[in-house]
Amino acid sequence: xxxxxLIQRLAERNPHLLQRDAERIVxxxxxxxxxxxxxxxxxxxxxxxxxxxxxxxxRTGRNPRTGEAVDVDAKVVPYFKTGKELRERLNGE
Amino acid sequence: MVGEQAxxxxxxxxxxxxxxxxxxxxxxxxxxxxxxxxxDEMSDSLIRGEMVKLSSFGSFQVRQKxxxxxxxxxxxxxxxxxxxxxxxxxxxxxxxxxxxxDPGATPEPMSAPSFASExxxxxxxxxx
Numbered sequence: 112x113x114x115x116x117l118i119q120r121l122a123e124r125n126p127h128l129l130q131r132d133a134e135r136i137v138x139x140x141x142x143x144x145x146x147x148x149x150x151x152x153x154x155x156x157x158x159x160x161x162x163x164x165x166x167x168x169x170r171t172g173r174n175p176r177t178g179e180a181v182d183v184d185a186k187v188v189p190y191f192k193t194g195k196e197l198r199e200r201l202n203g204e
Numbered sequence: 205m206v207g208e209q210a211x212x213x214x215x216x217x218x219x220x221x222x223x224x225x226x227x228x229x230x231x232x233x234x235x236x237x238x239x240x241x242x243x244d245e246m247s248d249s250l251i252r253g254e255m256v257k258l259s260s261f262g263s264f265q266v267r268q269k270x271x272x273x274x275x276x277x278x279x280x281x282x283x284x285x286x287x288x289x290x291x292x293x294x295x296x297x298x299x300x301x302x303x304x305x306d307p308g309a310t311p312e313p314m315s316a317p318s319f320a321s322e323x324x325x326x327x328x329x330x331x332x
Contacts, residue, residue, distance in 0.1 A: 112245075112246075112249040112254050112255070112256045112257070113257050113258075113259070114257070114258045114259050114261075117242065117245055117246065117249075117256070117258070120245050121238070121241055121242060121245060124241060124245075125238065125241065128238075132228050132230070135227060135228050136224055136228055136238050136239075136242065137242060139220075139223050139224050139227040139228065140220050140223070140224065140239060140242055141258060141260075141261045142223075143215065143219065143220050143223045144215070144220075144261075145261065145299055145302055145303075147213075147215040147219075148299070148302075148303050149302050149303050149305075150212070150213075151212045152212045152213045152214065152215055153212060153213070153214045153215065154214070154215040154216075155214050155215070155216055156216070156217060156220075156243060157216075157217075158243075159243045159246070159247060160291070160293075162293075164303055186304050187303050187304055188295070188300065188303075189262070189293075189295040189299055189300065189303055190293075191262075191264075191291075191293030193290070193291040197247055197250070197251075197291065198290075198291070200247065200251050201250065201251060201266060201288075201289040201290070201291060202288050202289055
């Protein structure tokens with residue numbers, strides 16, 4: 112399912128909803144999550160999962176093609192942990 | 205957990221609902237239902253085994269894991285971990301970039317060398 116399919120399904124399930132509003136709802140949710148992570152905040156959606164950011168220290172990596180050592184800067188990576196309910200539902204529990 | 209901070213805020217459905225309410229102009233109740241609806245659509249799709257690809261955000265994919273032996277950390281007893289389905293989130297480049305470009309996400313901002321101090325280095329030495 113792509114973002115446009117998600118928007119379409121949302122609009123279908125809520126017939127009174129304008130397509131434009133369905134688009135804005137999805138965009139707003141994703142933007143809020145992104146902005147929260149950019150601030151270093153955590154996003155906890157019980158039953159679905161939680162988004163957070165993790166720090167990765169600077170390290171010396173290697174160009175796999177040439178074997179040459181390259182410095183990799185410290186960075187922040189997004190992380191998602193599946194919620195209990197979704198994890199159970201994925202396994203038919 | 206590595207690198208996790210306790211000081212930051214936690215965003216929940218309430219804040220997503222408020223943002224949708226502000227942004228779209230529906231009632232708060234309806235906004236809350238629609239936030240739930242979006243999460244439901246995503247969950248249902250994943251449970252069907254579909255991948256959920258949200259451009260400029262990331263993709264969620266279901267992976268099948270085989271059986272392996274684990275250990276009860278408390279008793280040391282060996283127990284089989286049954287085959288199961290797990291969800292993997294792969295952030296998009298756009299999301300990764302946003303998170304690294306915003307200094308708020310970095311608890312210890314890198315002190316970038318200022319041009320003033322750099323410029324000071326090649327100043328001609330006039331002491332002789």
